[in-house]
Amino acid sequence: MTVPPQAEIDARTKGPGRPRDPEADRAILRATIELLGEEGYEGLSIEGVAARAGVGKTTVYRRWPSKEPLVVDAIKHYKSPVDPAPPREEESTRDALVRVLSHFIRAMGPSESGRMMAGLVAEMSRNVELARAVRTGIVEHRRSFVFAILERGIELGEIRRDVDVEVVADMLAGPIVMRVLLTGGAVTPRLVRNVVDTMLDGIAFRS
């Protein structure tokens, strides 16, 4: 899924005059993501974005009319550096879950999207457009990897057929999100293994 920037849609690529610098688009979107993590949505200013991107305010306003469309666009273009690999043929469901969640904790690290997500949460409860962009562009994308592994596990007979994959996915990601956003607790590979094993085996005592 490749989304052309609103800027490119609006920009007349034909006709006279100096063409827009595509490098400016990239620098602005990158600066927006960075500052979202550092300042949050409310604290984000167009002036700050322009300064961080090394461009003039004019260059920002020529492309985006205000903060909201800019942030929505930045989120649409945001990609984790790498997606987790699909499960290998011989890989067990447990190992695949550990692997994809380990990938997730790196992606949610403070230098990655963790701080950015925190900066967006407050505004998401007010701003429907923004919330939709985050959900479809980031949250659903990441949950889809867990869905795939769980459904494959059901096919393989390693996972019960009656489980609700959405709920299980949230139970797997929940402790990581809780720690990153709320408790500030440690997010380690050990936590991931613990979560996966607890999820597979349950907590009920069996005699």
Added chain:
Amino acid sequence: MTVPPQAEIDARTKGPGRPRDPEADRAILRATIELLGEEGYEGLSIEGVAARAGVGKTTVYRRWPSKEPLVVDAIKHYKSPVDPAPPREEESTRDALVRVLSHFIRAMGPSESGRMMAGLVAEMSRNVELARAVRTGIVEHRRSFVFAILERGIELGEIRRDVDVEVVADMLAGPIVMRVLLTGGAVTPRLVRNVVDTMLDGIAFRS
């Protein structure tokens, strides 16, 4: 645990002059909580708090020097309307978990602390004092009820001894928090039962 307001600590309750109106303290703290949910931490203004509380700006500044101590104090005094009842003698661990999590989804509703928590998340990643107040005053308080039930379940032999109660508590609350803060999905009693049963039984297929 009762925390006297910073205002009361500072206020000279003895000596000459008109005493401070304790109703003003309560109105200010309540307005702060309300506006945190509506505007978020960044959007919260002292002027807005004074207006909502029906007091003058002077009355706020006489008690708190700035926004951060005010919000920290408001959180320290924030109490959910009611805490969940402790587990009854004959109650199963499953029923107790369903009951306490059902209580939790009400407490995290939009008219309760759900929006307030969303409004705080961004600032918590920057503001250590605020983060500590939220964690010790709200998050830990609520987790403690789940801890108690899990540890009781271990005593009763209904829960395995080797589980990590912190991780399990986050796995139980995770789907609720994820939906409230990120996905906006439905938070229903059915979800709670689903989460608890999935947690107890696990998802691994057993022949």
Added chain:
DNA sequence: GGGTTGCGATTCTTGGGCGTATCGTATACT
């Protein structure tokens, strides 16, 4: 009753971001 402090309301200065306009320069099309 005099001294002291709290009250709501209002005024004032300061600071910063918004969004527009304008500059001289750069780079494209025709």
Added chain:
DNA sequence: AGTATACGATACGCCCAAGAATCGCAACCC
């Protein structure tokens, strides 16, 4: 060459909140 648009930089008026100061009145102590 001529025209049109983009560029970074800057200046501008506007608005809003911070935080201090002041006012007349209220409530408490001695």
